Amino acid sequence: MEQISIALKINGRMEHLEIPPQRTLLEVIREDLQLTGTKSGCEDGTCGACTVLLDGIPVRSCLILAAEVQGREITTIEGLSDGEKLHPVQEAFVKMGGTQCGFCTPGMILTTKALLDQNPTPTEQEIRKAISGNLCRCTGYTKIIESVQSISGQESSLKGKENVFTDYSVVGKRVPRIDSVPKVKGDAKYSADLFLPGMLYAKALRSPYAHAKILHIDTSRAEKLPGVRAVITGHHAIPYRWGVFAYTRDMQFLPTDKARFVGQEIAAVAAIDEDIAREAIELIKVDWEPLPYVLDPEKALLEGAPLIHEDKPGNISVRIYVNEGEVERALSESFLVEEGRFSSPEENYCQLESYAVLANFDSTGLDIWCPNAGPHMKARPLSNALGIPTSDVRVRKVTVGGHFGGRSEISPADFMAALLSKKARRPVKLVYTREENFNCVRQVHGSITECKVGVNAEGQLTAIDMKVIMDGGAYASTGPIAASVAYIMIEETYKFSHFRYEAIRAYTNKPPRGMYPHHPRTTYAALELLLDRISEKMGMDPLEFRIKNAVHEGYVTPTRSIITSCGEVETMKLAAERAGWKEKRGHLPPYRGIGMGCGAMISGFPMGIRGGSAAFVRFNEDGDVVVISGVMDNGQGNDSMVAQIAAEELGISIDRVKVITGDTSVTPSDQGAYSQASTLISGGAVKAAAADAKEQLLEVAAQMLEVSKADLIAREGRIFVKGEPDRSVDISKVARTALSRNRAILGRGDRWPEADPKREWIKNPRGQVASAYSFGTAVAEVEVDPETGKIKLLNMVGAHDCGYPINPLAVEQQIQRSAMEAGPQGVLMERHLWTEKGQNLNANFSDYWFPLATDVPNIEPIIVSSNDPFGPFGAKEGGLSISVAMIGAVANAIQNAIGITPKDFPVTPEVVLKLLEEKKSR
Amino acid sequence: MFLPRFELIQPQSMQEVCNLLQEDRDQAILLAGGTALVVYLRYRLRQPTRVIGLKSLPTLKEISLNGDGTLVIGAMVSLKTIETSPLIKNHWPALAEAAQMVAVPPIRQQATLGGNLCLDTRCIFYNQSETFRSSQKNCFKLGGEVCHAVKKGTRCQSVCQSDLAPVLMALGAELKIASAAGERIVPLSTFFTGKGEKPNILKPDEILVEVIVPPSPPAVSVAYEKLRVREGMDFPMAGVAVSVKKNPEGYIEQVKPILGAVGTSPIEVSFEGKLLGGQTLTDDFLQTLAQEAMSRAHPVGNLAMDATYRRKMVGVLLKRALRRALSMPS
Structure with a gap:
């Protein structure tokens, strides 16, 4: 290939390179110079993750040819800090919580730096505009804006600083997350940032058909292409079908019978470079027999619909049925019944990091780096699919650029990279395009919900009857859980004596759908919209109505879960107060509206032998601590969470704690970052391990101070005799003394959910479902443009009962993320569009409307603490209830603004106009 | 995803550009800001053998005011410059506003006026990856005989999504087009063909060099x-x-x-x-x-x-x- 010589000045250094002329600046920076702080998040210049400064101005390095910018000053994130000393913008992002998963962070920081160079005191609107080209999935943009404001010494125009907690010395303190410094410096390594010697590049061949029989696959021409090192199809794999449950095993990673959705992987190639891999893919010939297909879940359930899995009659993937009490009778005896039908297409996860895998299979087994929510949950299916012992699968620690439920499962990408590496005997990297990340990992269920809600004359809810059809896509995925979540959240949010819920998850010829915080969105929207209609007809304030029907500690849900700690009513009152509910509801001008919604979450559900977490806490000779835990950090701050818990338990500062997490070669088993269990279970295990280490430490200290162990207390890095502030010994001295006495301080601990092990999603939906329950209330305010139908979000408030905040900063981050995920994303913008043949028309950020900083208002986070008896230091989970609650809040704000119930989601401008016309024609 | 292979030429003068275009005609493609074209290349919607990069040409980056009040904007002037130019903001505010409504700030930094006017017409069935397109028949815009957007459509109806074109037409702008044969000036209103397959009148050897905006008439x-x-x-x-x-x-x-x-x-x-x-x-x-x-x-x-x-x-x-x-x- 023809090469040209170029000289680039990057971070003050001249770099002389030989490159092909078509090489982009991004590729030179990442591949040739291996400055991987600059990220690649899309192909069409929409995400902004590849932002660098060109003569001080932010530009997209993916849209510039390297040869065009010779002689210009290029600054990447690596060039911003002065050695160890962070740039003030980096410092601010660390301190104010402006970084979470960190994938957008380098681009965001460079954009901010350029803004402040030109305008040292930007207004909030100026900041929003300046960063509108940098997508962020984790922050709701609020803490990024606060970071920028803090640099210019401006008082934050945003709110939420009242969350102060003083019960402990480390826990409850607003501390910078331990993962944030590597992220702001661009040092954090994501899967695509890794390079191994001799590494090959992989590419997958995907189905062009929504449903087609594979008659024959001819890979011979691809295999002969120079540079190709391995080609695989499903015929190279051992017989194995993946399923989250024993009864849902329906997915061959590389199918040999037929393709069931457009984009499904059929074969894969590893070659010495990406171009050759791409060329080889084109040389693979598949003989297809196209089959009839079905894209609509309701049509999929009709008799005679094309069958997607031969052993699943009626295309029913999962049916969940719960019927407690006498719903028919209760509804017929109710004072008032409201009902409606609501529908929505699918959403997407939009992790800023596209899926990427690096696999190295050698004679010692498999090392694999990939985005994941629980490495132990990947190791098992990988070992099964590859036919090797689980201990030979080493899912390694890597930084993950977002999860949101969409990284829960094993991905065919993991399997393809592993098998290619095994075959080629070389490391293999497979990086998905943005389109592949949209289509070929997981999507979020589309749904249709029919709901009836009854109330008695006193305003007490009586019964709910909800029927849901979920568009599950081509495979079962986490179907039984996904189809159950809605009713579990609803029954723990409001008191219903009579409760009926039926969810049918239909197979369709679309990409498979996984877990999501508020899925399906129509269920929560349905309930909350109907509640507001009821309260209006009853002449009750929706706030009072909700307070009256809220659950409380000790309440037993219809399916027999006992609610433990519960701050639901407090969240209602606080959210309403801060949002100005009393002053605004009913007093806003036309086309302005304010609405409320509530939600709940479960933490720690039974997952059998994999439901628990274990941890070690080790003291080094200098008195520093290493926490070893299987917990996985996907950007929500779990690494920092376990460090903070260990520091509190051990009475030391957080900077003395290092963590080794999420690596099956080192760390003990952990249930993964699902079911909001990380703080509760993984954090609980670390607390137990730290307590064990502390006991050992106290034994040594007791000998040193010649007192009984029971008289000692560890705090501020020392061990004190209780009540005698001048009798103490430094913890590092105790650790060293222990070693000199031939004793290593090594604590161990584990934690398991306290839930009914007999409860089963389909067969036995009764019994204690979780170890803890969190609650939240959201209030949103909107303005509707009656001519265009455009909705502007003016304000969002989320109050979340997290039990107790380990780190208020991190809890606020989660509340804000949840608020954006539900409001602008879930209610207003996100949906996929399909061709008649089942191709996804908007698998890109140009046409899939992911909100920008200019589309999101202030998000005020309020932390409510109910001190959970089971959780470590009373903690439950970080803020996910708001992802449910905000759906109702924004939907109700729209209903309040236009006086008619939105039924189709997302509520796009077209939808609003139709609603207004419908109202007019009445 | 890598771009397809091509030869990159970065001429230093307009004369050189015109000569290159003349010798190459159908094979070469002009690269201005790149915010649209690079994506087209990545998606293999264009696979030129030769790309002529215009970033090193100083002459196309100027904004000037003629004695009669006529505004002349070089085709390589960035949208950011148009958005912030005091001259344009004061006398042709709608133009500055329209520029400010394009995309997001970093894109406007790179994108050019010429690029925005020559923006290819777009369609959700066309502006897609190679993988996507490979699973459907070639449409009119791709040389085929089918329209995926309009059933039984007989021509390409892809959309002109330029923000600046309507404003500049309202302002009565003209375009200066150059080639090895010389220059011609055409009203912007005649620049567009109305054909999705070939949206503007530029010949393969021509380049848009300037946009000429007449002084705003009174009232x-x-x-x-x-x-x-x-x-x-x-x-x-x-x-x-x-x-x-x-x-x-x-x-x-x-x-x-x-x-x-x-x-x-x-x-x-x-x-x-x-x-x-x-x-x-x-x-x-x-x-x-x-x-x-x-x-x-x-x-x-x-x-x-x-x-x-x-x-x-x-x-x-x-x-x-x-x-x-x-x-x-x-």
């Missing part, structure tokens, strides 16, 4: 309104630029709306007959104009928003643009 104001879902990033789903002339008594003498993003080219709507005798801005009058504009719009189902809705919005945008233009000091 004329121009405003632009854009329909988009997000406050940034999005191409227009519809856009309306309106030029309006008032007489001293406040009557409207002339209204010239240009509709953007509702057809294969910007659509000029003429109201001559309806404006006899002058008009004041009554609701009825506005409604008449809106109806006329909506009937001239030609949106089809090839963008991420519904075509019926987009047509309806043409009326709304027109009213808003007109009201705003009238409220401006002329």
Whole structure:
């Protein structure tokens, strides 16, 4: 290939390179110079993750040819800090919580730096505009804006600083997350940032058909292409079908019978470079027999619909049925019944990091780096699919650029990279395009919900009857859980004596759908919209109505879960107060509206032998601590969470704690970052391990101070005799003394959910479902443009009962993320569009409307603490209830603004106009 | 994903560009800001053997004011420069506004005026990856004989989503086009062909070099309104630029709306007959104009928003643009 010589000045250094002329600046920076702080998040210049400064101005390095910018000053994130000393913008992002998963962070920081160079005191609107080209999935943009404001010494125009907690010395303190410094410096390594010697590049061949029989696959021409090192199809794999449950095993990673959705992987190639891999893919010939297909879940359930899995009659993937009490009778005896039908297409996860895998299979087994929510949950299916012992699968620690439920499962990408590496005997990297990340990992269920809600004359809810059809896509995925979540959240949010819920998850010829915080969105929207209609007809304030029907500690849900700690009513009152509910509801001008919604979450559900977490806490000779835990950090701050818990338990500062997490070669088993269990279970295990280490430490200290162990207390890095502030010994001295006495301080601990092990999603939906329950209330305010139908979000408030905040900063981050995920994303913008043949028309950020900083208002986070008896230091989970609650809040704000119930989601401008016309024609 | 292989040439003078274009004609492609073209290359919507990079040409990056008040903007002037130029903001505010509505700040930094006017017409079935396109038949725009957006369609109806074209048409702009054979000046209103397959009149050996904007006549104001879902990033789903002339008594003498993003080219709507005798801005009058504009719009189902809705919005945008233009000091 023809090469040209170029000289680039990057971070003050001249770099002389030989490159092909078509090489982009991004590729030179990442591949040739291996400055991987600059990220690649899309192909069409929409995400902004590849932002660098060109003569001080932010530009997209993916849209510039390297040869065009010779002689210009290029600054990447690596060039911003002065050695160890962070740039003030980096410092601010660390301190104010402006970084979470960190994938957008380098681009965001460079954009901010350029803004402040030109305008040292930007207004909030100026900041929003300046960063509108940098997508962020984790922050709701609020803490990024606060970071920028803090640099210019401006008082934050945003709110939420009242969350102060003083019960402990480390826990409850607003501390910078331990993962944030590597992220702001661009040092954090994501899967695509890794390079191994001799590494090959992989590419997958995907189905062009929504449903087609594979008659024959001819890979011979691809295999002969120079540079190709391995080609695989499903015929190279051992017989194995993946399923989250024993009864849902329906997915061959590389199918040999037929393709069931457009984009499904059929074969894969590893070659010495990406171009050759791409060329080889084109040389693979598949003989297809196209089959009839079905894209609509309701049509999929009709008799005679094309069958997607031969052993699943009626295309029913999962049916969940719960019927407690006498719903028919209760509804017929109710004072008032409201009902409606609501529908929505699918959403997407939009992790800023596209899926990427690096696999190295050698004679010692498999090392694999990939985005994941629980490495132990990947190791098992990988070992099964590859036919090797689980201990030979080493899912390694890597930084993950977002999860949101969409990284829960094993991905065919993991399997393809592993098998290619095994075959080629070389490391293999497979990086998905943005389109592949949209289509070929997981999507979020589309749904249709029919709901009836009854109330008695006193305003007490009586019964709910909800029927849901979920568009599950081509495979079962986490179907039984996904189809159950809605009713579990609803029954723990409001008191219903009579409760009926039926969810049918239909197979369709679309990409498979996984877990999501508020899925399906129509269920929560349905309930909350109907509640507001009821309260209006009853002449009750929706706030009072909700307070009256809220659950409380000790309440037993219809399916027999006992609610433990519960701050639901407090969240209602606080959210309403801060949002100005009393002053605004009913007093806003036309086309302005304010609405409320509530939600709940479960933490720690039974997952059998994999439901628990274990941890070690080790003291080094200098008195520093290493926490070893299987917990996985996907950007929500779990690494920092376990460090903070260990520091509190051990009475030391957080900077003395290092963590080794999420690596099956080192760390003990952990249930993964699902079911909001990380703080509760993984954090609980670390607390137990730290307590064990502390006991050992106290034994040594007791000998040193010649007192009984029971008289000692560890705090501020020392061990004190209780009540005698001048009798103490430094913890590092105790650790060293222990070693000199031939004793290593090594604590161990584990934690398991306290839930009914007999409860089963389909067969036995009764019994204690979780170890803890969190609650939240959201209030949103909107303005509707009656001519265009455009909705502007003016304000969002989320109050979340997290039990107790380990780190208020991190809890606020989660509340804000949840608020954006539900409001602008879930209610207003996100949906996929399909061709008649089942191709996804908007698998890109140009046409899939992911909100920008200019589309999101202030998000005020309020932390409510109910001190959970089971959780470590009373903690439950970080803020996910708001992802449910905000759906109702924004939907109700729209209903309040236009006086008619939105039924189709997302509520796009077209939808609003139709609603207004419908109202007019009445 | 890597770009396809090509040869990159970075000429230092216009003469060199014209010579290159002449010798290469069908094989070469011009690279301006790259915000659109690089994506096209990545998606293999263009696979040129030779790319002519224009970034090192100093002459195309100038904005100048002629003695007669005519504004001349080089084709390589960035949208950011147009958005922030005091000269443009003061005398042609609608142009600065429209530039400010394009995409997001870093894109405007790179994107150029020439690029925005020569922007290929877009379609949600066409602006897709190679993988996507490989699973459907080639459409008219790809040399095939089918339209995926309009069943039984007989031609390409991809959309001209330039934000600047409608405004510049309302301002009466002209274009200077150069080739080895010399230069020609054409009104912008004749630049677009209305054919999705080949949206503008540029010949393979020609390059757009300048945009010439006449001085604003007295009593004329121009405003632009854009329909988009997000406050940034999005191409227009519809856009309306309106030029309006008032007489001293406040009557409207002339209204010239240009509709953007509702057809294969910007659509000029003429109201001559309806404006006899002058008009004041009554609701009825506005409604008449809106109806006329909506009937001239030609949106089809090839963008991420519904075509019926987009047509309806043409009326709304027109009213808003007109009201705003009238409220401006002329």
